[in-house]
Amino acid sequence: MSSRAFQFRCLLLCLVLVTGLSLLSVRLIQIQVWDQKKYAERARAAYDRSEILPGLRGKIVDRHDEVLAKSIMLSDLMVDAKLFDDPVVVVRALAYQRASEEPGWDELTGEQQARKLKAFRSIILEEEPPEIVVERYVSRVLETLSRPLGVRKEELRARIDKPKSKGRAYYAIAKDLPEDVADSLRGLILENHLKGFQFENSIKRWYTSPDLATHVIGYTGEEEAVAPNGKKVFRQVGKFGVEAAMEEFLHGTDGVWDHLNIPMPGEEGAMIPPVHGLNVRLTLDMGIQAIVEEELDAGLKEYISGRGCVVVLNPKTGGLLAMVNRPHFNLNLKEGLSEGAMNYALQGIYEPGSTFKVIAAAGGLNERLVSPSTLIDCEWGFYKEGALSIPDHHPYGIIPVWKVLQKSSNIGAFKIARQLGDTRFYEYAGRFGFGEKTGILLSGESSGVVRNTENLIDFSRASYGYALNVTPLQIASAYGAIANGGELIRPRVVRSIIASDGTVLERFSPEVVRRVIREEVAEDLREALVTVVEEGGTATRAAVPGFKVAGKTGTAVRIKNGYYQHGHYTVSFAGMMPAEDPEFVCLVVIDDPCTEEVNRYGGTIAAPIFSKIAGRIATHMNLTPTEPLDEDALAGAETP
Numbered sequence: 001m002s003s004r005a006f007q008f009r010c011l012l013l014c015l016v017l018v019t020g021l022s023l024l025s026v027r028l029i030q031i032q033v034w035d036q037k038k039y040a041e042r043a044r045a046a047y048d049r050s051e052i053l054p055g056l057r058g059k060i061v062d063r064h065d066e067v068l069a070k071s072i073m074l075s076d077l078m079v080d081a082k083l084f085d086d087p088v089v090v091v092r093a094l095a096y097q098r099a100s101e102e103p104g105w106d107e108l109t110g111e112q113q114a115r116k117l118k119a120f121r122s123i124i125l126e127e128e129p130p131e132i133v134v135e136r137y138v139s140r141v142l143e144t145l146s147r148p149l150g151v152r153k154e155e156l157r158a159r160i161d162k163p164k165s166k167g168r169a170y171y172a173i174a175k176d177l178p179e180d181v182a183d184s185l186r187g188l189i190l191e192n193h194l195k196g197f198q199f200e201n202s203i204k205r206w207y208t209s210p211d212l213a214t215h216v217i218g219y220t221g222e223e224e225a226v227a228p229n230g231k232k233v234f235r236q237v238g239k240f241g242v243e244a245a246m247e248e249f250l251h252g253t254d255g256v257w258d259h260l261n262i263p264m265p266g267e268e269g270a271m272i273p274p275v276h277g278l279n280v281r282l283t284l285d286m287g288i289q290a291i292v293e294e295e296l297d298a299g300l301k302e303y304i305s306g307r308g309c310v311v312v313l314n315p316k317t318g319g320l321l322a323m324v325n326r327p328h329f330n331l332n333l334k335e336g337l338s339e340g341a342m343n344y345a346l347q348g349i350y351e352p353g354s355t356f357k358v359i360a361a362a363g364g365l366n367e368r369l370v371s372p373s374t375l376i377d378c379e380w381g382f383y384k385e386g387a388l389s390i391p392d393h394h395p396y397g398i399i400p401v402w403k404v405l406q407k408s409s410n411i412g413a414f415k416i417a418r419q420l421g422d423t424r425f426y427e428y429a430g431r432f433g434f435g436e437k438t439g440i441l442l443s444g445e446s447s448g449v450v451r452n453t454e455n456l457i458d459f460s461r462a463s464y465g466y467a468l469n470v471t472p473l474q475i476a477s478a479y480g481a482i483a484n485g486g487e488l489i490r491p492r493v494v495r496s497i498i499a500s501d502g503t504v505l506e507r508f509s510p511e512v513v514r515r516v517i518r519e520e521v522a523e524d525l526r527e528a529l530v531t532v533v534e535e536g537g538t539a540t541r542a543a544v545p546g547f548k549v550a551g552k553t554g555t556a557v558r559i560k561n562g563y564y565q566h567g568h569y570t571v572s573f574a575g576m577m578p579a580e581d582p583e584f585v586c587l588v589v590i591d592d593p594c595t596e597e598v599n600r601y602g603g604t605i606a607a608p609i610f611s612k613i614a615g616r617i618a619t620h621m622n623l624t625p626t627e628p629l630d631e632d633a634l635a636g637a638e639t640p
Contacts, residue, residue, distance in 0.1 A: 054203050055252025057236055059276030060217060060243070062286045063319075063495060068217055069207050069243070069331075071236070071252075075172040076200045077149075081164050084196030086254035087125065089132035094133065095120035102517050117193075117442055144192050148185055149174050174202070205236055205243075207331035213289050214328045215343040216282070216320070216442065216493060218243035240341075242280060242493060245441045249497050252277040278505065281496045283319035288312055289617045292322040299590065299609035300326055303598075307591040309344040310613065311476040313491060315483035315576065315585050317510040320440070320493045323473075346445045349469040350589070353556030354408045354538075354602070355574045356465035356475075358482065358525060360417035361405055363428035365524055366517040369419045372402040372524050376412045383411045388457055390414055390464075402528035406537045408553060410464040417463035425463065426452040431516045432478040433488050434470055439513075440491040465556060472572075476587040479574045480530075483550075483582035486522040488513040526550045530579045533607075542575055542607035544615045546625030550582070551575025551610070553602030558592055568592050573606035577614050578626050584617060584636040586610055 051278040060069040083089050094275055099105060108116065112531040124133065138160065149156060156173070163171040177185070182199060189197050205220045218241015222234040223403045235254070238244035255274035292310045312322040329336035344347065364370040381395030390411050396403075404412030417425045429435065435450035448467040450462075461467035473491060481488045490511040497506040517525075529575040531552035533542045538553045554572040558565045572589040576582035598604040618625075 020492075050638045054201060055205065055254045056219070056276045057205065057252050057273035058250040059279040060250070061279060061281050062284045062289075063282060064285065064287075065281065065287050067208055068213065068282070069205060069287070071183075071203045072206045073179040073236065074176045074202050074204050075178060075179070076172040076201055076202070077182075077185060078170060078172050078198045079160060079163075080196045080198060081169045081171075081526050084160075084164075084368070085134055085136075086196075087130040087137075089195045090137040090420075091121050091124050091133050091543055092117065092195065093137055093193045095126055097140060098124075098249065117553075140192070143196060144188055144194065145185065148181070148183070148188060148240070153285070162196075162426070167297060170233055172200075176202075203236065204469050207341040209290075210331040210333070211328070212286065212293055213284060213323065214331050214340070215325045216284060216323050217241050217331060218245075219331050220332070234556075241343075242282065242442050246280045246494060246497075249280060250277045275427075276500065279498045280494060281498055281502065281529050282315070283317075283321065283493055283495045284323075285321045285620075287620050288309060288617055289322040289324070291620065292324045292613055295609060295613045295616070296324050296326060296588075298612075299588075299605070301588060303593040303600075305590050305593040307344065309348065309472050309589050310609075311345050311472055311587045312613075312617070313476050313480050313585045315480035315489070315582055318477075318480065318489035318491050319495070319510075320491055321584060323493075331364040343442065343444060344589075344591075345472045346440070347443060348589075348591075349446050349448050349471055350570050351466050351468065351556040351559065352470050352475055352572065353465040353554035353570070354413075355479075355552045355554035355572055355587075356411075356468070356470070357405060357408065357413040357463070358478070358529075358552060359432060359434075360413050360420065360425060361401060361528070362432070362482070362517050362521060363425060364401070364416040365422045365521045366428075367420065367424065370401050370416060372528055373400045375400055376404055376409075376415050378409045378411045378415075381411075383414070387553060388460055390460055390532070402531060405525075405552065406530045406531040406534075408532075408538045415461045415464040417459070422452055422454065426450065428516075429462075429468075431488070431514060432481060433474055433513070434468070434478070438471075438477050438491050440473065441494050446474070448474060465554060472587055472589050475572070475574055476585055477553075479576060480585045481516045482522050482525050483576040483585050484522075485519040486515055486517040488516050522580075526576070526579050527581075528577075533575070538601070538603040539573060539575075541603060542573055542610045542614075544577060544618065545625050546629050547577050547614075547618060547623070548579035548627060549575050549611075549614065550578050550579035553607060555601045555603075568598050571600060571602040571605045573602050573610045575607075575610050575614065577618065580626065583621060583623060584614075586613055586617070588613070 054073070057071040061065055061067050070456070098120050099116045101145055142156055146153045146156045159173040186199065209348045219239055220236040220243050221239040223237045224234055238247040238250060243250065253275040255272045292312060296308060296310050299307065307326060309325045312321065313319065314321055327340035329340040377398050377400050378392060378396035380397055383390040392410050394407065396407055396409050396412070399407065399412065401416065404416065419514050420428070429450050435448055436447045439446045448471055456534060458467045477488065477491050478610065490513050492508055492510070494508045496504050496508060498504050529552055530548055531537050532552055533539050533549045539551055542551055552574055556570050558568040558570050570589065570591050571593060573589065574587045576585045588610045590606050593600050593605050
């Protein structure tokens, strides 16, 4: 080879080397300078093992701290098929199985055990083909986990193999495992060095008595949110009832534990702890709630109706002791939600009928226009004045004001209201809370419709409970004012906010909205309402042995699509007990009873349901009887 050719080849080689090294230098500069951020993020992602630390939603408890709603931790057991099928990964479980069966294994130090495991791993991988290693590992998994999971080995094998055969690389073989079961499985998986498994945590809202107080407690739903580590998660948010109304107190805040297993070199792991929600204590008494649920269901069945409600209030504090609506739904399963979502007690506006007659009587007595003994001419059952005509269900002549309530005379109620005048009558209706929301901490409440049209016929109808719309809760609240001496107290369902250690952080005290009538007027009204339940009144079937009951019946023709459905009624009874110093007010409303066994009136349908509820509540509250019990009453009380 000539000298010139040799020099050319050397020069060419140098050029290639220089060019290659130059390109390599440029690439190194690009990686270290220009693409530094991108590759740092990739490296961080490879090391990142962040885990969401769920912030538990607070509990909802009744007045006696009986848990009604709580959050429970659930876990899904996931399989990572890539690791599960890697013999180098899963052989450790087989090595542990062989090593742990040798005598003296438990006496070895951790370092000695690690060396022995390493030796057995090498032996197994040398002795057995990869597919046999994996198959033996699967058998080991089935033997270890099938019993704790409560499934047969064949079923567990199918759960492992079937998703894998469809090309899925990451899937669940057990879902919604309770926390204790998940913890036990974690221990077994770690102890036996099983690989290819991972737990995914979730939180489920659990209602301990899912068919009780459904419209009060409410439920949660899931909304997408961003966790502290930037990942998208779904968190529970109150959608209905107390769950929605008290969301700001109940909701928890998730935390995060970064670099859980493999910290970045030179970097410490960081943890943002979760903040758990606060607990909400309600005014509900679940003992009373259960009584009311049972008796309302029995009453709806007996009188053939699919809709109704009962509201029980403490008239002295406004505390809601029970609220039952039918139809309803199951809080855990959401069964019946589409048919039973409406809270009839808050949203079911209706014409109340005769329970509204106390407004005219209260206004007339409070303005000193009448006294309980003032005589009212009830025109023997029919009154006419021009285009105005008012019928009564029975003919009455001249009777005192208290008897107008006892006999539930439409004409008598109108004549008392007329002495007030339409302006003052509607003012008293407003003072009792009609035409406005009560302000209870539950969503969806209706204000009803009570307005002065300045029309004599409308005014006459309103005096005995027509030509206006109210909610059951408004009626119960108004009767609460009569029960407590004349003050309208805002109904409340939340009693306090409490921390997990039981510390009371905030109390929701009783709130007097306004004084409606004088105390002596309220007492006169209670005495008049007692006669409604006594012999000669319209609600003798509301009587409770051993107690004086004060109350009023209501029967109104039902409206459907803007027209009265003659022959179809909404019947009710609003009562309080003991009448001298009421401990509770109870309103029963039954919509469209279809029974043919009794006449469909408030006194024949709603009143007996009240009687059963009130008698059982008195026992539950340990109320001392104030009236003598005759033998007939005792015999009736003992009848199953």
